Amino acid sequence: MSDKKPCDVDLLVIGAGSGGVRCARIAAGHGARVAVAEGRHWGGTCVNLGCVPKKLMVQASEYGDYVADSHGFGWNTEPGTFDWAKLIAAKDREIHRLNGIYVSMLEKAGVRLLTGHARFEDAHTIVTTPTGLDPKAKPERITAERIVIATGSAPTRLPIVGADLAITSDEVFSLPALPRRVCIIGAGYIGIEFAGIFAGLGASVDLVYRQDLPLRGFDEDLRTALHEAIGQRGITQHEKTSPTRIECDGDAFTVTLDNGNRLTADCVLMATGRHPKTEKLGLETTRIRTTEDGRIEIDRHFEATQPGIFAIGDVTNRLNLTPVAIAEGHILADRLYADRSREWSFDTTPKAVFFTPPLASVGLTETEAAERGTTDIYLSKFRPMRHTLSGRERRTLMKLVVDQATQKIVGAHMIGEDAPELMQGLAIAVTAGLRKADFDRTIGIHPTSGEEFVTMRTRTRVSGD
Numbered sequence: 039m040s041d042k043k044p045c046d047v048d049l050l051v052i053g054a055g056s057g058g059v060r061c062a063r064i065a066a067g068h069g070a071r072v073a074v075a076e077g078r079h080w081g082g083t084c085v086n087l088g089c090v091p092k093k094l095m096v097q098a099s100e101y102g103d104y105v106a107d108s109h110g111f112g113w114n115t116e117p118g119t120f121d122w123a124k125l126i127a128a129k130d131r132e133i134h135r136l137n138g139i140y141v142s143m144l145e146k147a148g149v150r151l152l153t154g155h156a157r158f159e160d161a162h163t164i165v166t167t168p169t170g171l172d173p174k175a176k177p178e179r180i181t182a183e184r185i186v187i188a189t190g191s192a193p194t195r196l197p198i199v200g201a202d203l204a205i206t207s208d209e210v211f212s213l214p215a216l217p218r219r220v221c222i223i224g225a226g227y228i229g230i231e232f233a234g235i236f237a238g239l240g241a242s243v244d245l246v247y248r249q250d251l252p253l254r255g256f257d258e259d260l261r262t263a264l265h266e267a268i269g270q271r272g273i274t275q276h277e278k279t280s281p282t283r284i285e286c287d288g289d290a291f292t293v294t295l296d297n298g299n300r301l302t303a304d305c306v307l308m309a310t311g312r313h314p315k316t317e318k319l320g321l322e323t324t325r326i327r328t329t330e331d332g333r334i335e336i337d338r339h340f341e342a343t344q345p346g347i348f349a350i351g352d353v354t355n356r357l358n359l360t361p362v363a364i365a366e367g368h369i370l371a372d373r374l375y376a377d378r379s380r381e382w383s384f385d386t387t388p389k390a391v392f393f394t395p396p397l398a399s400v401g402l403t404e405t406e407a408a409e410r411g412t413t414d415i416y417l418s419k420f421r422p423m424r425h426t427l428s429g430r431e432r433r434t435l436m437k438l439v440v441d442q443a444t445q446k447i448v449g450a451h452m453i454g455e456d457a458p459e460l461m462q463g464l465a466i467a468v469t470a471g472l473r474k475a476d477f478d479r480t481i482g483i484h485p486t487s488g489e490e491f492v493t494m495r496t497r498t499r500v501s502g503d
């Protein structure tokens with residue numbers, strides 16, 4: 039492209055997901071001429087096939103427990119029946135509403151919308167081709183001074199025989215009926231959350247994972263408590279196992295495990311991670327480099343190896359969470375078009391896994407903290423008040439990880455009702471570098487589970503001595 043010819047827009051964003059929408063909107067707010075291309079769904083994974091429909095389904099799956107638990111409180115409620123089709127239709131209506139909000143938010147910000155699959159023709163030119171999102175959309179060619187790749191990630195299937203017979207999280211939200219028997223492969227975020235959803239809705243669930251505990255990377259005490267909670271939810275765990283093949287036998291599937299066992303299911307969900315979405319992007323027409331595992335190589339300002347091209351969110355495969363993609367999009371737009379540098383504390387990004395009961399964490403695990411120095415551990419495990427009357431066997435675990443030398447709280451972990459809601463507040467405390475003494479002088483709210491975080495006076499153990 040000639041240097042002299044002005045570009046059609048200042049910024050073109052590929053992908054209208056969590057990161058792309060924020061980046062486009064903020065850049066337009068700073069006065070840049072912005073366009074965004076989207077090929078599948080406005081709002082991206084979080085809105086359409088991730089956080090939002092997942093959370094609605096978790097909520098749906100918890101009503102059965104509420105009915106059962108109410109008996110201990112004097113209610114004579116009968117268990118009702120569950121209507122999968124009604125839930126999916128209600129969820130779809132809500133997502134449709136959110137899609138509209140995203141489109142109008144971008145339009146109001148003055149962002150030009152391009153519907154279709156975007157592909158690089160060169161480092162400043164993108165062409166779009168129509169997709170199912172709007173088959174009648176016209177193909178377009180657009181030039182941009184800068185381009186942001188915010189194309190997200192896609193589910194990864196294990197390379198085993200019959201892998202295509204399994205569904206992934208992309209298909210799970212639109213199953214025609216609730217499967218009676220589900221086999222879930224993988225015990226990361228998605229495996230755990232869907233094990234909880236299906237079990238809560240009444241399906242029998244087999245959870246197959248290769249480690250001895252679920253949720254690798256989380257604190258060991260939390261993982262142990264989760265292992266127990268999964269068992270209490272009636273889910274069968276196949277620890278230290280991997281599937282070797284999946285076969286279809288009429289309507290049912292057989293999953294063969296590497297220990298020789300065979301599981302029968304009506305639905306097999308593969309929840310074995312995600313990879314950056316860069317295929318068919320035309321990266322070969324640019325000087326953008328990707329790493330061996332497919333992520334776009336970027337510097338600390340999100341700039342790729344081709345100057346003027348940036349990447350944010352899941353496509354960079356770092357912390358693959360919606361608030362992180364949003365923060366990255368915002369930081370980038372501010373830097374490029376307002377010469378402003380916005381600070382976000384990525385090191386203390388809180389995480390939550392919406393099982394029933396949910397779990398949440400911020401900061402270092404005990405193992406990570408102990409590797410850095412001597413660590414004081416405060417641990418509390420108790421039966422929450424609700425379950426003294428409901429009779430349900432469900433425990434809450436709370437844990438504080440304290441750097442002994444500075445007495446700073448470097449990690450907080452919880453499994454139990456409302457853990458994600460509570461953890462948001464604790465994330466502020468950990469981000470601010472508060473000390474154990476600050477927690478000790480904070481008055482509790484009684485009666486809550488949360489007050490336990492400010493009343494843990496006796497150290498449980500010292501780690502990393």
Ligand SMILES: Cc1cc2nc3c(=O)[nH]c(=O)nc-3n(C[C@H](O)[C@H](O)[C@H](O)COP(=O)(O)OP(=O)(O)OC[C@H]3O[C@@H](n4cnc5c(N)ncnc54)[C@H](O)[C@@H]3O)c2cc1C
Pocket residue numbers: 052053054055056057058075076077078079080081082083084087088089090092154155156157188189190191207228315318319350351352353357358359360361363
């Ligand atoms: C089942 C599930 C549950 C999740 N739950 C949570 C949760 O509870 N909390 C949380 O924080 N995170 C959650 N996540 C992760 C979260 O959804 C992602 O981290 C987040 O959506 C990443 O945002 P992004 O902008 O990088 O990509 P995305 O939101 O995936 O957006 C990328 C967009 O780019 C479009 N696109 C891709 N290629 C092209 C192209 N060539 N041309 C045009 N458009 C293109 C895609 O269609 C998509 O709309 C979940 C993910 C999944 C799968």
Ligand SMILES: NC(=O)c1ccc[n+]([C@@H]2O[C@H](COP(=O)([O-])OP(=O)(O)OC[C@H]3O[C@@H](n4cnc5c(N)ncnc54)[C@H](O)[C@@H]3O)[C@@H](O)[C@H]2O)c1
Pocket residue numbers: 196223224225226227228229231247248249253254280309310311312357358359389390391392
């Ligand atoms: N609540 C949330 O914030 C939330 C919810 C869902 C997804 N997400 C995001 O989406 C990402 C993807 O979720 P996910 O659950 O698919 O990935 P994950 O990385 O959390 O878990 C992947 C699972 O697959 C297993 N696995 C991977 N390769 C395997 C192999 N070769 N053989 C056997 N098992 C294998 C892992 O051991 C693990 O149990 C998450 O990492 C997270 O960033 C977040």
